[in-house]
Amino acid sequence: xxxxxxxxxxxxxxxxxxxxxxxxxxxxxxxRALPVSCVEYLxxxxxxxxxxxxxxxxxxxxxxxxxxxxxxxxxxWWAAGQVAWLDCxxxxxxxxxxxxxxxxxxxxxxxxxxxxxxxxxxxxxECTAWVAA
Amino acid sequence: MSAATTGPRLGLTMMSFxxxxxxxxxxxxxCLKQAGRxxxxxxxxxxxxxxxxxxxxxxxxxxxxxxxxxxxxxLIPECYxxxxxxxxRHCRAASLEEAAELIETELAIxxxxxxxxxxxxxxxxxxxxxVLPMAERLEVRVVVELHGKSIRHPDSVRLAExxxxxxxxxxxxxxxxGAMMRAVPRSFLDWGRRIGRPAEIVSxxxxxxxxxxxxxxxxxxxxxxxxxxxxxxxxxxxxVMFHHNPVTDLALVMPYLAHVxxxxxxxxxxxxxxxxxxxxxxxxxxxxxxxxxxxxEYISWAPAxxxxxxxQVAAHHRMVRTMWDTAAAETASTx
Numbered sequence: 223x224x225x226x227x228x229x230x231x232x233x234x235x236x237x238x239x240x241x242x243x244x245x246x247x248x249x250x251x252x253x254r255a256l257p258v259s260c261v262e263y264l265x266x267x268x269x270x271x272x273x274x275x276x277x278x279x280x281x282x283x284x285x286x287x288x289x290x291x292x293x294x295x296x297x298x299w300w301a302a303g304q305v306a307w308l309d310c311x312x313x314x315x316x317x318x319x320x321x322x323x324x325x326x327x328x329x330x331x332x333x334x335x336x337x338x339x340x341x342x343x344x345x346x347x348e349c350t351a352w353v354a355a
Numbered sequence: 356m357s358a359a360t361t362g363p364r365l366g367l368t369m370m371s372f373x374x375x376x377x378x379x380x381x382x383x384x385x386c387l388k389q390a391g392r393x394x395x396x397x398x399x400x401x402x403x404x405x406x407x408x409x410x411x412x413x414x415x416x417x418x419x420x421x422x423x424x425x426x427x428x429x430l431i432p433e434c435y436x437x438x439x440x441x442x443x444r445h446c447r448a449a450s451l452e453e454a455a456e457l458i459e460t461e462l463a464i465x466x467x468x469x470x471x472x473x474x475x476x477x478x479x480x481x482x483x484x485x486v487l488p489m490a491e492r493l494e495v496r497v498v499v500e501l502h503g504k505s506i507r508h509p510d511s512v513r514l515a516e517x518x519x520x521x522x523x524x525x526x527x528x529x530x531x532x533g534a535m536m537r538a539v540p541r542s543f544l545d546w547g548r549r550i551g552r553p554a555e556i557v558s559x560x561x562x563x564x565x566x567x568x569x570x571x572x573x574x575x576x577x578x579x580x581x582x583x584x585x586x587x588x589x590x591x592x593x594x595v596m597f598h599h600n601p602v603t604d605l606a607l608v609m610p611y612l613a614h615v616x617x618x619x620x621x622x623x624x625x626x627x628x629x630x631x632x633x634x635x636x637x638x639x640x641x642x643x644x645x646x647x648x649x650x651x652e653y654i655s656w657a658p659a660x661x662x663x664x665x666x667q668v669a670a671h672h673r674m675v676r677t678m679w680d681t682a683a684a685e686t687a688s689t690x
Contacts, residue, residue: 224377255410
């Protein structure tokens with residue numbers, strides 16, 4: 223339902239010690255609030271280069287959560303329409319006017335399961351957008 | 356725009372405004388204001404997890420916004436939507452007792468907001484037995500939605516038997532009309548193409564669903580056509596959201612029916628919803644003596660710059676009212 227609106231068109235870049243960080247706003251790919259731990263994976267590709275999970279930090283509701291630690295946050299919630307800011311460490315790269323960003327997100331639907339193998343249904347979405355810095 | 360004065364009471368679920376909520380265009384207060392434009396007496400249904408800032412807590416300001424919105428815009432709180440979410444915690448499914456605690460928390464939100472009904476997406480007799488004492492004390496009716504599971508599904512049969520056994524006025528079914536569809540909505544297919552699903556895969560999924568092809572076979576066909584995980588996910592979503600059960604099932608549901616989700620996906624230029632046989636649905640509800648609410652639930656895939664959710668809900672109300680009156684006239688003419 224929301225795959226074409228997950229990424230905000232306006233981002234921000236910052237440079238510290240020669241390392242470029244692109245900050246991208248994104249929304250949850252579900253129609254209502256879910257615990258942050260329902261985000262089973264979140265992968266970001268910038269300019270065709272897929273970032274390691276550790277290169278992405280999620281800022282949401284006053285918290286800074288390393289990408290690999292999202293599933294540890296059972297008691298923090300991501301609301302419908304709430305924008306999370308993804309700080310994406312790009313390394314030593316030149317500043318550009320805009321960046322092509324691809325977001326892949328897989329979200330556990332907490333009422334669709336468990337299946338006999340103990341798993342839960344994941345809603346997977348992909349979104350690619352140009353983000354102006 | 357005005358609420359119906361004859362026939363079933365009409366209302367809407369806030370799910371109808373999901374696109375506006377997701378895009379941050381409408382907050383809770385604005386959603387209530389827009390709902391009020393449908394006319395005084397419009398029945399209100401909302402999902403706490405979608406509409407209430409601060410969920411799963413009920414913040415005082417959220418409570419105030421809902422109660423004030425209901426008063427100012429002449430809405431009638433009808434149904435609060437909750438989910439039995441056993442998977443809220445990563446890698447651990449909630450026990451029955453923990454699931455019951457989640458539902459009791461939802462009851463404790465629905466009640467002060469003035470909702471006399473709480474909908475669950477699914478439930479077992481055991482879960483209902485655990486939460487009904489609190490529901491009865493609060494005088495909130497707990498209804499289980501029939502959508503993915505039809506009234507003929509063994510789990511639903513067990514629930515009906517349980518309802519027969521307990522004879523409680525605080526239990527029942529909610530029928531979602533997405534359970535009784537006859538075609539994949541055009542808007543869903545348009546959206547699939549817009550977000551990059553190949554045209555031949557979109558066609559295959561449409562043909563597969565419309566012809567009653569099992570999901571596994573349609574997924575195989577998607578793979579044969581070169582589809583990847585996201586294509587299969589899209590196809591899977593089609594089968595999760597849309598179901599083929601016959602409208603005649605309503606006769607089985609009627610003794611327990613408390614509420615109806617008037618699911619729809621886009622009223623066309625002729626004023627009809629092609630994906631659901633609404634004339635047949637209303638012709639079945641009317642002689643069955645349905646006295647509850649038909650809560651319009653618009654599922655929109657409209658582009659962000661072309662949202663039309665309120666107009667769609669208003670059009671759905673007009674369609675239901677017209678068809679209900681037509682069914683009434685036909686009944687009168689046959690007497």
